[in-house]
Amino acid sequence: MNENGARILIIDDEPQIRKLLKVTLKAHQYAVQEAATGEDGVLQASLVRPELIVLDLGLPDISGMEVLARIRDWSNVPIIVLTAKDREEDKIVALDSGADDYMTKPFSMGELVARIRVALRHVATSAIEPILQFGNLTIDLAQRIVELNGERVKLTPTEYDLLKILSSNSGKVVTQRQLLQQVWGSNHSESESHYLRIYIGHLRKKLEEDSTQPKLIVTEPGIGYRFRSRD
């Protein structure tokens, strides 16, 4: 599907950032709407019905987190949050309460556009395809078969579950908590989080060329992991 022409709502109080986003996104053929406050953002989200929202977490009137919660009450529209570098905690909270991805200011526009594309694509392909293809890696979800360069890779059930979640969210960040919850169930404990690291390590050893410089399963420090398709 062609995501061009999608309506994007920008909620940010900084006129300079809004202007920058507007110019760049328009150049990429998106239709751009702007809101300078959280209240206006929530209102416009319901009026304009955007296909994606770029939300700054540091708003002057109501917190970005509240805007996120209020939009999530009734809508599944993809939301990409913008945060400052020193607010690591905010990113995790935002991602765990329904944001689809995040960008840390200052960011490169190319990367933001790529994230927007990924988020829009995930909406478009809501039904999971049975076979995922990432370069020389093939994941057959129907038969639970993973092949690298045409050769079958043996994975444990946990490793397979992790790979399945990461790859079906390819390009998007998945937080540690989301992974723990989906693989170990909701009764996992925080102290078990290091098993996650061990399994990710195992997966990398089996799938990456060089596990110290992973290209497929990339760590987002302090947040989680991102599956990068090689295309």
Next chain:
Amino acid sequence: MRMLQSMWSKWKAYVYISLLIILITALFSQFGNEFDRVNVALVFLCPVLLSAVNWGIRPSFYSAVVGLLAFDIFFVPPYLNITVADLRYLISFGVYLSVAALTASLAARLKQQLHIAKQREINTTALYELSRQMSAIVDIHSLLNNVSKHVSQSMGLEIAIYLPDDRNHLVLTHRSDVHSDWGQSESEKVVAKLAFEYGDTVGYGTRTLRDTPGHYMPLRTEGRIYGVLALNLKGNQSKIVSEQWRMLEALGGLAASAIARAKLAEEAKIAHLTAESERMRTAILDSVSHELRTPLAAIIGSATGLIEGERLFSSEDRMELLITIRDGALRMNRLVVNLLSMVQLESGMLRLRNHWCDVEDLIGVTLSQVKDFQQHRKMHVVIPDTPPMVLGDEVLLEQMLVNIVSNAIKYSPDYSEITIKVSTDRHCLLFSVSDQGLGLADEEYEKIFDKFYRAAATKQVTGTGLGLAICKGIAELHKGSISGKRNEPQGTVITVTLPVTRQDDMREIPQASRTGDDNDE
């Protein structure tokens, strides 16, 4: 009971003397006639001498008179009568009395001198003791405590010490008796203030305000008054003797010089701190203004060039200028991030979000961060087969490693090799990053972790001197350490040591947490 006791101590000398004379009289009236009367008279001098040495001048006069009467009545005819038959005895009595008086006064003076000498010795010892103690005290409060304890003990009186505050207003700083409220009322403060401003002792025992029940002595050294020592004399005015006034003066002088010393030490410390922060400010200004201005100049120059001469540039030139703008902005961003990190570390605002971190993962993230500017330097990673987990803040540890590796890149030539090595021993995890750059003089390896320190050899490379200081802060937050040394044959090795707990069982996955039969499919 107490009345009786004090009466006894007052009158016991007279009782003893009377008893002694009765004893002598009884003894000699028995065998008296065998002795010559002159000898008996001499025996009666004994109690006089004795009381003069032991009890002073009054008891000795008493014993002289009583002795004379006893001699007259029992040994001079007519017996048992005060009248004297032979008038020549009157001359003997006169001689007896004058000898008694002379010896009594001599002995008594001797005794008094002894007493004074003893008192002086006690005072000198007390002063010496106090001065010795005070020279060891730097803290002004324990010093005041000591002074007041000594003064109140040696004088047996309550005292208060007033010192000026920052605005030179006199405030009550110390009291010997914390339960008493003497010294707090306005009238006492006013008198103390008078002594402070007047620079001379006022109150009881002086010419100024002699009706007040207190004695207010300024604590002064040459040229400067440090405070006022006030003595509460209420009801005890008559007890103070001149020796004690002198003692008080000496103690006051000692206290003043001790306070002066403490004040001077404090001032010297503040002066040192001010100089240090001044030096720091200059360093920050130099470093930050240079690091901000250089990229700003590049950004403004390139941007204005692009705007004003749009048609003059080829598309390659335009791209070149745009890249200059981006790089300048990124450089400023790095500076801002570093400054913020430093502020956070120094202010203690940083909370560690401790998680188990995979060392291999940390290095992977670090390598991907430096990829853009490592150019052709070769990154060589040496890591154990089962690298340990380390408990720490992933984001901070990554920032630390990125800083160290970026430094290695910055100060080593292109195409050289940088080795990142992870090793473990029983209690710690060691990260070492070695480069083949210029290296530093041995004595500089300690200083490079100081804020804003730039090694002499690296002055031509831009930088703020913050990166390694931040690394040190992060390592110490994780209860670890960081150090640098020369790399053989050339370059630098930076080593971070982090404590590791329970590293053995961290790699194992317990059965319970496995989902089903977690063997390879």
